[in-house]
Amino acid sequence: xxxxxxxxxxxxxxxxxxxxxxxxxxxxxxxxxxxxxxxxxxxxxxxxxxxxxxxxxxxxxxxxxxxxxxxxxxxxxxxxxxxxxxxxxxxxxxxxxxxxxxxxxxxxxxxxx
Amino acid sequence: xxxxxxxxxxxxxxxxxxxxxxxxxxxxxxxxxxxxxxxxxxxxxxxxxxxxxxxxxxxxxxxxxxxxxxxxxxxxxxxxxxxxxxxxxxxxxxxxxxxxxxxxxxxxxxxxxx
Numbered sequence: 001x002x003x004x005x006x007x008x009x010x011x012x013x014x015x016x017x018x019x020x021x022x023x024x025x026x027x028x029x030x031x032x033x034x035x036x037x038x039x040x041x042x043x044x045x046x047x048x049x050x051x052x053x054x055x056x057x058x059x060x061x062x063x064x065x066x067x068x069x070x071x072x073x074x075x076x077x078x079x080x081x082x083x084x085x086x087x088x089x090x091x092x093x094x095x096x097x098x099x100x101x102x103x104x105x106x107x108x109x110x111x112x113x
Numbered sequence: 114x115x116x117x118x119x120x121x122x123x124x125x126x127x128x129x130x131x132x133x134x135x136x137x138x139x140x141x142x143x144x145x146x147x148x149x150x151x152x153x154x155x156x157x158x159x160x161x162x163x164x165x166x167x168x169x170x171x172x173x174x175x176x177x178x179x180x181x182x183x184x185x186x187x188x189x190x191x192x193x194x195x196x197x198x199x200x201x202x203x204x205x206x207x208x209x210x211x212x213x214x215x216x217x218x219x220x221x222x223x224x225x226x227x
Contacts, residue, residue: 048214056214094213
């Protein structure tokens with residue numbers, strides 16, 4: 001099976017712009033979670049989606065949003081980008097029979113200038 | 114709220130030596146506990162997870178971890194380090210509401226010396 005794929009892998013944006021990141025989970029996985037990884041804050045949970053519904057949300061401002069489509073693909077959006085949003089954004093999917101396990105994609109490296 | 118503490122942001126061992134990476138957690142019982150590894154420019158890979166079935170958990174690549182409730186610890190070990198083990202290791206705990214809402218430790222960078 002193909003792993004979790006994330007597009008794009010690298011992205012450079014300007015402060016104030018918005019950005020959309022995409023994640024395609026492993027085939028058959030219906031749960032998708034997003035994490036932000038920065039040198040200063042480490043790995044932080046953003047949100048989790050299951051069957052197109054947001055199940056959990058981390059402690060991030062409303063500028064961070066996400067959605068999941070009927071094919072389980074997910075997108076996250078960050079509006080009004082700030083320099084501090086520069087990070088590696090990781091997506092993970094989980095199988096139904098081992099729902100506590102998460103399989104991570106390679107991430108999207110976002111740089112805000 | 115859950116928290117995870119990883120003692121030692123950098124650990125160096127010689128090839129063939131014991132690897133010990135420490136993790137202490139704060140969570141409700143039973144906790145969802147995991148170890149992940151991250152190689153440069155890659156995502157995270159699940160090494161192992163705690164299940165209530167056993168306190169000693171075996172994972173991939175020869176790693177194992179022991180759950181000690183009395184010490185709230187879940188230390189990761191490997192009897193003999195290999196050069197390919199050099200990477201960053203993260204301990205994580207799932208929330209009581211969802212095993213998939215993980216709180217990660219700050220990570221331990223493992224260096225393996227020849």
